Amino acid sequence: MIDDETPIPELSVDQLRASYQELAALAGSLAHEIKNPLSVIRMNMELLAEDFATPQTPKERRALAKIEMVSRQCTRLENLLNDFLRFSRAGRLDIRLGNLNEQIARVLDLFDAQSRENGVEVIRYFDHDLPSVSIDPEALQAALVNLVKNALEAMPAGGQLVARTRITRNGVALDLIDTGCGMDEKTAVRMFDAFYSTKSGGSGLGLPTARKIIEAHGGRIGVQSELNRGTQFTLEFPTPARLADQQDGAKE
Structure with a gap:
């Protein structure tokens, strides 16, 4: 158990910058790892949509609606991840x-x-x-x-x-x-x-x-x-x- 009276060590500017860079790199790597399976999910949703392109029954129409909903959310998540990756790289410049x-x-x-x-x-x-x-x-x-x-x-x-x-x-x-x-x-x-x-x-x-x-x-x-x-x-x-x-x- 941590004693409340124990002082918390102060970090230098360089230590804080290094911690931030490490966290940013980790977040960027995580975003990349999420993008890969997400792309697979979206691709398979598109293939399923082709299979249900001409629904004949109410059940098939409901299935197509759900497929399209999942595809839209996959696209939204991909756009969010792309924006996040641009944000994480924004400080790296070729001047x-x-x-x-x-x-x-x-x-x-x-x-x-x-x-x-x-x-x-x-x-x-x-x-x-x-x-x-x-x-x-x-x-x-x-x-x-x-x-x-x-x-x-x-x-x-x-x-x-x-x-x-x-x-x-x-x-x-x-x-x-x-x-x-x-x-x-x-x-x-x-x-x-x-x-x-x-x-x-x-x-x-x-x-x-x-x-x-x-x-x-x-x-x-x-x-x-x-x-x-x-x-x-x-x-x-x-x-x-x-x-x-x-x-x-x-x-x-």
């Missing part, structure tokens, strides 16, 4: 110099057809004098895809999405401003909590993953939102020290 304008432009181009279909006007205000920043292009685009997707989903009846890049005192920033449904205070406070979601069937890992990716770049993400008025996400990234020194020297 290189890149341009924030190019990154957000590619994502907006990706959603061009959906924007037009939803009646969303996309406006780009890009500062073409932006300095380069240290980024992992694939990871950053994954974060931007999530933010743009959320913005479009917040405007089902159309609206306006503004993407604005600008130079800040310490680096560069990207503002994503939509005229969608906005968020109430409770949602805004919890939006970056893992597994918190207001969407039916949502994993609640999209925004936490986006924040983790941005913070792994040494950046930060902020949000302002008003219910029924819209939302603004602001992403800020630091300029690499050597580039910042060169820019300061050029100004002198």
